[in-house]
Amino acid sequence: MKIMVTGGAGFVGSHLIEQLLSSGHDVICVDNLYTGTQHNVARFSGNPLFSFIHQDISVLVPAFNCDQIYNLACPASPVHYQANPIDTFKTSVIGTMNALECAKLTGARLLQASTSEIYGDPLIHPQPESYWGNVNTIGIRSCYDEGKRGAETLCFDYERVHGVAVRVARIFNTYGPRMLPNDGRVVSNFIVQALQNHPLTVYGDGSQTRSFCYVTDLVNGLIRLMNHPTNPGPVNLGNPGEFSMNELATQVIAMTGSSSTVQFLPLPQDDPKVRCPDITKAQSILGWAPSIPLSEGLLPTIEWFKSTTR
Ligand code: NAD
Numbered sequence: 001m002k003i004m005v006t007g008g009a010g011f012v013g014s015h016l017i018e019q020l021l022s023s024g025h026d027v028i029c030v031d032n033l034y035t036g037t038q039h040n041v042a043r044f045s046g047n048p049l050f051s052f053i054h055q056d057i058s059v060l061v062p063a064f065n066c067d068q069i070y071n072l073a074c075p076a077s078p079v080h081y082q083a084n085p086i087d088t089f090k091t092s093v094i095g096t097m098n099a100l101e102c103a104k105l106t107g108a109r110l111l112q113a114s115t116s117e118i119y120g121d122p123l124i125h126p127q128p129e130s131y132w133g134n135v136n137t138i139g140i141r142s143c144y145d146e147g148k149r150g151a152e153t154l155c156f157d158y159e160r161v162h163g164v165a166v167r168v169a170r171i172f173n174t175y176g177p178r179m180l181p182n183d184g185r186v187v188s189n190f191i192v193q194a195l196q197n198h199p200l201t202v203y204g205d206g207s208q209t210r211s212f213c214y215v216t217d218l219v220n221g222l223i224r225l226m227n228h229p230t231n232p233g234p235v236n237l238g239n240p241g242e243f244s245m246n247e248l249a250t251q252v253i254a255m256t257g258s259s260s261t262v263q264f265l266p267l268p269q270d271d272p273k274v275r276c277p278d279i280t281k282a283q284s285i286l287g288w289a290p291s292i293p294l295s296e297g298l299l300p301t302i303e304w305f306k307s308t309t310r
């Protein structure tokens with residue numbers, strides 16, 4: 001197939017492209033390199049099946065004839081999506097509309113990278129897809145949360161109005177090699193700090209939880225969902241193994257053999273207190289479940305940061 005991946009120069013996108021190319025597909029990567037890197041796509045540059053277009057999707061998504069579009073373009077780290085909140089919102093809403101227009105014109109199926117953030121600070125735990133969420137519409141996370149909620153709305157309206165085939169993946173916290181040292185998300189921050197024997201910056205009292213999925217598990221789930229014959233509605237993709245930030249800090253310090261201590265810093269506004277996917281739907285509809293626990297996935301991730309921060 002001919003497949004477009006927006007945001008393909010980013011962390012998840014580059015792993016997805018690697019998998020798609022190894023399955024023999026033609027891949028067009030569209031990215032404005034806001035949080036993605038040339039380095040991430042340079043690894044594919046010798047492959048005749050791969051092409052790269054430097055383009056902001058909130059301005060234009062080129063209408064290439066393709067069979068599938070994975071719409072991943074959007075900064076995912078709170079540090080980066082909050083740095084340019086209006087651009088984040090434009091990318092999520094106008095960018096997704098441009099990608100859906102491309103799908104409408106070309107007949108491609110579109111998979112939207114949605115997020116557990118659409119559940120906000122959840123009042124139901126773990127979160128099933130049927131939960132409508134608890135989002136502050138005017139807070140510092142809203143540019144991302146509401147942008148992604150609007151993007152989901154657009155997907156289902158393009159399906160109802162224009163017959164575009166859509167799939168929506170609600171992705172929970174994902175980690176692995178190719179995250180950037182300055183990404184700002186917790187796994188990369190803790191590992192980089194531990195490797196430098198600096199204090200690990202735990203926000204709040206560290207009791208808030210997240211559920212961490214290794215990137216190759218996520219990519220398998222995305223591909224399964226894209227190729228599911230019908231639109232099953234939004235599907236949670238994540239690892240239900242749930243950890244407090246204190247537990248994560250302890251584990252990273254132990255696994256890196258670091259002499260780091262922990263430094264408690266203020267909790268950012270609207271930081272969700274808990275987060276854990278109910279993956280019953282992904283298991284029953286896609287036959288998908290993650291296979292790599294945090295203790296296993298942290299090993300190659302730590303090795304990656306050792307090689308990049310050396
Ligand atoms: P990332 O920041 O590493 O990658 C995002 C990519 O999108 C980057 O290459 C960036 O340059 C590109 N991009 C951003 N704005 C763009 C624009 N306007 N036009 C073109 N390209 C643009 O993030 P990631 O972790 O790889 O996340 C990929 C997708 O998955 C995002 O849509 C994110 O919201 C979603 N997601 C990720 C996670 C996670 O834990 N990694 C969790 C939930 C959802």
Ligand code: UDP
Pocket residue numbers: 077078173184185186187189190201202203204208210245267268271272
């Ligand atoms: N966090 C932390 N220290 C850091 C970075 C993040 O304690 O250096 C916390 C953050 O407050 C949140 C959790 O780790 O409770 C996950 O944050 P991240 O930015 O990775 O993703 P989020 O799930 O909040 O989008």
